[in-house]
Amino acid sequence: MVDISVVIPCRNAAPTLGRQLDALLAQESPAEFEIVVADNGSTDGTVALAHSYADPRIRVVDAGRRPGVNVGRNVGVEASRGRFILLTDGDDIVHDGWLEAHYRAFAGGADAVGGGLDRILEDGTILVKSRQLFPSLYRRNLFANGTNCGFTREAFDRIGGFDEEFMGGADEVDFYWRLADAGYRLTFVEGAVVSKVQHAEPHNAFTQHLNYGKGEARLIGKFRPSYLRVVVACVSLQSFIWGLAWAAGIARRRTLRIFAFNLGLLSESARLIAMRPPRQRLARLVQRIFLPRD
Structure with a gap:
């Protein structure tokens, strides 16, 4: 060794x-x-x-x-x-x-x-x-x-x-x-x-930070799933604001990264939330069928 x-x-x-x-x-x-x-x-x-x-x-x-x-x-x-x-x-x-x-x-x-x-x-x-x-x-x-x-x-x-x-x-x-x-x-x-x-090209930088945001959402879904709906509510406004800042040309390198991160965080959080209800309904159905009732 x-x-x-x-x-x-x-x-x-x-x-x-x-x-x-x-x-x-x-x-x-x-x-x-x-x-x-x-x-x-x-x-x-x-x-x-x-x-x-x-x-x-x-x-x-x-x-x-x-x-x-x-x-x-x-x-x-x-x-x-x-x-x-x-x-x-x-x-x-x-x-x-x-x-x-x-x-x-x-x-x-x-x-x-x-x-x-x-x-x-x-x-x-x-x-x-x-x-x-x-x-x-x-x-x-x-x-x-x-x-x-x-x-x-x-x-x-x-x-x-x-x-x-x-x-x-x-x-x-x-x-x-x-x-x-x-x-x-x-x-x-x-x-x-x-x-x-670091990626200098806007497209590569956008994709990289979009993926960072998605990864952050997966962390929340794994460790703090109850936070996902709060994330969607808060980040929606942030994504809109940073998107406007980027479109207006304000500190474009920084605003592009933040906007991409927020967009990734928002989209992945929404996807994870959308996946939850069917699984929860299935879990409740299994409980009713197989678990004894008081």
Whole structure:
């Protein structure tokens, strides 16, 4: 067993994976580590690129049984050999000292870890430097971004890994909420930073944040289902206001993201609410047929 397994779930990451692998192989640490590239059904040269590295620390595993970043994470972790697991993505770049900073946190007793982000454009322009763990809208528990996070193997096994029903948004949030419910402690690691590439094209940015909003709604439906109707009532007005702001050209990058997030949150909440009544009626019918009456 090695000290740390770095798991990279990826799909069609050939244009960017090489720079991430180079950054990881350049990490200096006394920890023995491996890199597990979990390929989630790539149709480009992702697998060939990973195999082209003549370094025994890099392994490629097939995670193509179904689409989804959480499938890649689960398959990668299950195939890994480390006592501690770190996650990052194939289109981002870890900074110098990233692995060692996380390893020191684990050695100090951390159950789970998360680091900072430099949110950048493709050309390297820094949009914002974020040095924090992240809150969700409807629960106080913090979470770490999926491109810069980690956990012990024991914690992963105990909570059953990542929920593969989450796709495109809130996939890591659900995991860290369940870690918190199981009593595990999440530690922010100051010296562990990843440059996270942001979508610059409006269409891609809109789709990304729309999915984030849908993921947030799925979280609420899973952990706080009674909040869904309140979400629809509150977010409807917000979506309208931010939509008008975007159409008027006010801070268009920011308003586009917020409008897309709210729209995703609203549409998915409405869908989840619409799914509930038939199931509730079926449950009541089953109770009347099979459960004894007083």
